[in-house]
Amino acid sequence: MTSPTPTALPALDAAKLREDFPILHQQVNGHPLVYLDSGATSQRPLPVLDAERDFLEHANAAVHRGAHTLAAEATELFEDARATVAGFVGARPEQLVWTSGATMGLNLVAYSIGNASAGAGAPASAGLALRPGDEIVTTAIEHHANLLPWQELAARTGAVLRHIPAHDDGTLDMDAAADIIGERTRIVAFTHVSNVLGIVNPVADLVALAQRVGALTVMDACQSAPHLPLDLPALGVDLAVFSGHKMLGPYGVGGLYGRSDVLEAMPPFLTGGSMITTVTLERAEYLPPPQRFEAGTQPIGPAIGLAAAVRYLDAVGLDRIHAHEGMLAERMRAGLAEIPGVRLLGDAPGAERVGLWSFDVEGVHAHDAGQFLDARGIAVRVGHHCAAPLHARYGVTASVRASTALYNTLDDVDALLDAASGIRPYFGV
Amino acid sequence: MSDLDALYRELILDHSKHPQHFGLAEEQADSGHSGTSHQRNPVCGDEITLRAFVDGETVTDVQWEGRGCSISQASASMLSDLVAEEGLSRAETVTLIEGFREALRSRGQLELDEDVYGDAAALSGVSKFSARVKCAMLAWVALEDAIAKA
Numbered sequence: 001m002t003s004p005t006p007t008a009l010p011a012l013d014a015a016k017l018r019e020d021f022p023i024l025h026q027q028v029n030g031h032p033l034v035y036l037d038s039g040a041t042s043q044r045p046l047p048v049l050d051a052e053r054d055f056l057e058h059a060n061a062a063v064h065r066g067a068h069t070l071a072a073e074a075t076e077l078f079e080d081a082r083a084t085v086a087g088f089v090g091a092r093p094e095q096l097v098w099t100s101g102a103t104m105g106l107n108l109v110a111y112s113i114g115n116a117s118a119g120a121g122a123p124a125s126a127g128l129a130l131r132p133g134d135e136i137v138t139t140a141i142e143h144h145a146n147l148l149p150w151q152e153l154a155a156r157t158g159a160v161l162r163h164i165p166a167h168d169d170g171t172l173d174m175d176a177a178a179d180i181i182g183e184r185t186r187i188v189a190f191t192h193v194s195n196v197l198g199i200v201n202p203v204a205d206l207v208a209l210a211q212r213v214g215a216l217t218v219m220d221a222c223q224s225a226p227h228l229p230l231d232l233p234a235l236g237v238d239l240a241v242f243s244g245h246k247m248l249g250p251y252g253v254g255g256l257y258g259r260s261d262v263l264e265a266m267p268p269f270l271t272g273g274s275m276i277t278t279v280t281l282e283r284a285e286y287l288p289p290p291q292r293f294e295a296g297t298q299p300i301g302p303a304i305g306l307a308a309a310v311r312y313l314d315a316v317g318l319d320r321i322h323a324h325e326g327m328l329a330e331r332m333r334a335g336l337a338e339i340p341g342v343r344l345l346g347d348a349p350g351a352e353r354v355g356l357w358s359f360d361v362e363g364v365h366a367h368d369a370g371q372f373l374d375a376r377g378i379a380v381r382v383g384h385h386c387a388a389p390l391h392a393r394y395g396v397t398a399s400v401r402a403s404t405a406l407y408n409t410l411d412d413v414d415a416l417l418d419a420a421s422g423i424r425p426y427f428g429v
Numbered sequence: 430m431s432d433l434d435a436l437y438r439e440l441i442l443d444h445s446k447h448p449q450h451f452g453l454a455e456e457q458a459d460s461g462h463s464g465t466s467h468q469r470n471p472v473c474g475d476e477i478t479l480r481a482f483v484d485g486e487t488v489t490d491v492q493w494e495g496r497g498c499s500i501s502q503a504s505a506s507m508l509s510d511l512v513a514e515e516g517l518s519r520a521e522t523v524t525l526i527e528g529f530r531e532a533l534r535s536r537g538q539l540e541l542d543e544d545v546y547g548d549a550a551a552l553s554g555v556s557k558f559s560a561r562v563k564c565a566m567l568a569w570v571a572l573e574d575a576i577a578k579a
Contacts, residue, residue: 367498367564368498384473397475
């Protein structure tokens with residue numbers, strides 16, 4: 001999957017890249033901002049801000065309609081953006097559906113399958129239909145966005161929802177997965193990288209288990225897309241989602257990748273303008289993918305911004321970004337592990353990781369710890385990070401998460417470590 | 430005093446480490462003399478269960494259990510001290526809660542009067558931290574709900 005970084009590649013110069021991110025150059029509470037919350041949302045470089053503004057200043061028009069020059073230009077830019085973002089994940093343009101983000105992408109898939117289960121799109125969609133007793137398998141470490149749509153789908157169809165458990169060290173229990181994914185399994189939904197644990201999950205093994213029983217695979221790639229080289233067709237997943245704003249792009253845009261035959265079989269979720277071939281007062285025929293899933297006016301400017309974001313990531317190089325963030329994560333792990341009372345979540349030895357760590361500070365609630373760090377200008381996430389069942393699994397209600405991106409430096413990590421060592425003394429524990 | 434120190438006054442840390450009126454008497458159905466409320470902060474999973482005891486029109490006592498950050502725990506502790514000591518009427522208690530809410534939402538403009546709010550006046554500093562107002566309000570919302578049920 002991920003090839004090791006060639007040693008010949010020069011290391012990424014994060015200090016230089018920071019010049020492209022205006023927001024990072026500010027003081028917060030009297031300290032230079034240390035932004036370690038990219039897992040929640042990333043910051044945007046100038047080329048992304050410029051691309052969206054340039055589009056709005058020179059070419060803004062509705063796409064796929066209208067005979068005028070701007071409409072044609074906007075349509076070209078929009079479809080070029082699709083090709084660019086599809087290429088970024090190894091896909092062809094027609095395999096990439098624009099969404100408003102990963103949550104929408106996962107709901108689109110779940111509702112489409114729900115519609116197929118109610119008979120929509122037959123006979124092409126009949127193979128996707130769920131019946132009572134069919135099983136949907138997800139994991140114990142999912143973001144709520146990759147859990148709740150399946151809970152709802154199971155409730156609507158009578159399917160049974162099952163979960164692959166996690167080991168204490170944050171890795172998935174693949175022996176249990178082999179037992180759970182069986183003849184009744186129709187869907188296996190899992191995250192590429194947990195937004196809390198940062199561990200890269202064994203996609204090839206999960207796909208193999210699903211393929212053995214003919215189950216559909218759905219992958220959440222939010223926390224991998226901006227951090228490591230991603231080739232979705234090579235990973236073998238049937239469907240995958242990602243969010244623009246977590247990968248240097250704008251809010252309100254994301255992607256759903258689908259294997260062509262899978263997208264072809266899926267009935268629409270949202271219906272309306274721009275996704276039809278013929279409409280009468282009684283019924284409608286729908287366009288092929290990806291337009292079948294793009295009802296209504298699309299986030300055109302944000303899509304063009306997202307294309308600029310993935311060009312930026314590609315220009316830096318995902319191998320170099322992965323190596324850089326891995327180095328930051330290692331320094332963070334080593335430093336945090338030395339602080340008395342700090343417990344790292346998902347500290348599996350030797351696991352492939354992205355650059356994030358979540359931790360519990362014994363005797364200090366995560367909100368209090370985060371408040372203390374904020375007073376030093378350090379932005380981290382506190383709470384359950386939309387993964388409450390995961391936190392319950394590890395015996396806490398909330399944790400502190402420090403997550404990096406390509407613009408973070410060792411100085412950022414050292415500022416976190418220095419401040420984190422002061423948390424328990426400040427609160428007198 | 431830094432903003433952080435104004436938020437985490439010694440009194441607040443004391444209450445959070447030694448919460449007053451903590452612990453609910455064994456499971457009992459609410460009769461006409463008590464009301465129970467369970468509140469959650471969905472952002473962080475913090476929660477509180479608070480039971481208010483009412484004698485006629487007078488709120489006589491409060492018991493609570495919960496888990497959460499130092500602000501939410503201290504606030505619950507301070508509130509129960511206040512209610513148990515003052516013997517306020519239902520109407521006075523509602524006014525007290527409304528005043529607290531107004532001060533906490535004032536973004537640092539209003540200070541709580543120590544003569545009225547006792548130790549809870551130390552929570553005035555929370556109003557400068559909009560993300561923490563919910564933490565401080567959790568127990569007070571629970572009391573509002575509990576006496577409405579009692």
